Amino acid sequence: MIQSLRGMNDILSEEYERFEYFLSVASTIAKRYGFHYIETPLLEETALFKRSVGESSDIVGKEMYQFIDKGENDVCLRPEGTAGVVRAFVQHKLDKKGGIHRFYYHGPMFRYERPQKGRLREFHQFGVESFGVDSVYEDALMIMMVADILKALGIGYRLKLNSLGDQHCMPEYRKKLVTFIESCDDAICGDCERRKLINPIRVLDCKNEQCQNLYTNAPKLLDNLCDGCQNDFDTLKTILDQHNIAYEIDTNLVRGLDYYSKTAFEFVSDNIGSQSAIAGGGRYDRLIEFLDGKPTPAVGFALGIERLMELIIMPEPVREGYYLGAMDVAALIPILLCAEKIRRSDKAVVEYEPRSLKAHLKGADRINARYCAVIGENELTQNSIWVKDLVEKTESLIPLNDFFV
Numbered sequence: 042m043i044q045s046l047r048g049m050n051d052i053l054s055e056e057y058e059r060f061e062y063f064l065s066v067a068s069t070i071a072k073r074y075g076f077h078y079i080e081t082p083l084l085e086e087t088a089l090f091k092r093s094v095g096e097s098s099d100i101v102g103k104e105m106y107q108f109i110d111k112g113e114n115d116v117c118l119r120p121e122g123t124a125g126v127v128r129a130f131v132q133h134k135l136d137k138k139g140g141i142h143r144f145y146y147h148g149p150m151f152r153y154e155r156p157q158k159g160r161l162r163e164f165h166q167f168g169v170e171s172f173g174v175d176s177v178y179e180d181a182l183m184i185m186m187v188a189d190i191l192k193a194l195g196i197g198y199r200l201k202l203n204s205l206g207d208q209h210c211m212p213e214y215r216k217k218l219v220t221f222i223e224s225c226d227d228a229i230c231g232d233c234e235r236r237k238l239i240n241p242i243r244v245l246d247c248k249n250e251q252c253q254n255l256y257t258n259a260p261k262l263l264d265n266l267c268d269g270c271q272n273d274f275d276t277l278k279t280i281l282d283q284h285n286i287a288y289e290i291d292t293n294l295v296r297g298l299d300y301y302s303k304t305a306f307e308f309v310s311d312n313i314g315s316q317s318a319i320a321g322g323g324r325y326d327r328l329i330e331f332l333d334g335k336p337t338p339a340v341g342f343a344l345g346i347e348r349l350m351e352l353i354i355m356p357e358p359v360r361e362g363y364y365l366g367a368m369d370v371a372a373l374i375p376i377l378l379c380a381e382k383i384r385r386s387d388k389a390v391v392e393y394e395p396r397s398l399k400a401h402l403k404g405a406d407r408i409n410a411r412y413c414a415v416i417g418e419n420e421l422t423q424n425s426i427w428v429k430d431l432v433e434k435t436e437s438l439i440p441l442n443d444f445f446v
């Protein structure tokens with residue numbers, strides 16, 4: 042029997058209800074904040090991710106679904122959404138147009154990771170990207186938006202916050218950090234050796250326990266910010282305080298992608314096991330120029346939908362639409378005609394098997410229908426349909442000519 046690939050799941054209808062509910066809540070909130078939907082392809086040139094997510098990241102270094110297509114193009118399945126949105130932003134010359142552009146998106150992402158609970162090879166993100174606002178208020182807006190979405194879904198979280206500095210303070214910090222790493226060179230892991238050469242701050246995020254112990258004495262990002270970055274970080278904290286959004290400062294939070302500067306944040310849940318990050322994001326003011334666009338400030342985030350699924354508190358299901366059944370074979374045709382009329386404005390589900398009234402009422406309960414409508418011998422002779430409102434507990438016999446006219 043052919044099975045789905047490891048780390049790639051089907052989403053069946055019951056689970057999809059949650060999925061759809063999440064998308065409707067998140068999209069409604071994104072629209073309220075003035076964001077517009079954008080759809081970009083699942084397949085992009087490999088170079089796009091090398092130049093954005095970065096060659097030092099695990100995502101590009103180890104996890105890409107990369108291949109040469111029939112036209113000899115080096116392509117890969119997108120491991121994340123930001124790079125494609127930036128490519129589209131530059132390709133459609135919105136960078137030249139100037140002004141503010143705010144997008145939201147959702148869809149599958151692909152990373153060849155070692156699958157485990159909460160870590161898939163095909164997973165879904167809901168993300169937003171904002172272009173053209175050079176103000177830390179927009180960073181705060183991103184965090185408020187994630188907090189709003191999680192609150193609407195009944196999901197608790199902890200928010201981790203850091204600043205990754207910018208081109209003024211980062212080079213100096215990087216030098217200090219490299220000097221420190223070199224002082225403990227013999228003891229660091231192979232991955233950190235590689236990180237030291239390509240993107241040293243990535244070592245702070247190393248999962249190796251021995252490395253983590255060594256780095257407790259490493260120079261801290263937050264002690265090395267320039268005045269501009271420090272001011273922005275202080276303002277961000279003040280805005281969050283004023284909005285009663287609690288946060289923890291995590292000076293080792295560097296994020297798994299290379300394009301960030303200044304604000305970096307992650308939302309984590311303590312209720313889903315070791316893969317606890319439910320959303321992540323930050324500012325990436327240099328990425329647009331790295332992808333050949335006009336320098337444009339930008340900030341965004343993405344939520345991992347699968348990690349949220351079990352945490353979502355679904356609203357009480359409400360009875361909706363019609364269940365229709367025949368109590369006699371001869372009643373099937375009028376039943377189908379009635380269903381067709383209903384579907385012009387409401388939901389109608391038909392049971393084809395002629396059954397007793399009791400069985401049909403059970404059927405209506407099973408699909409949580411608001412109305413149970415049946416036609417039996419009596420109704421056929423009277424050219425009518427019997428309808429029970431299962432919420433109001435009322436019954437009526439309606440002439441077929443008057444039903445949904």
Ligand code: HAM
Nearest residue numbers: 121123159160161164318319320321322341342343345
């Ligand atoms: P990220 O932190 O790599 O950021 O991913 C965002 C979220 O996607 C994570 O917090 C997690 O919930 C989910 N996720 C990541 N990998 C997996 C996986 N293998 N299985 C299940 N869920 C996963 C980004 O992708 C950035 N593009 C976010 C961003 C947007 N930054 C600025 N704009």
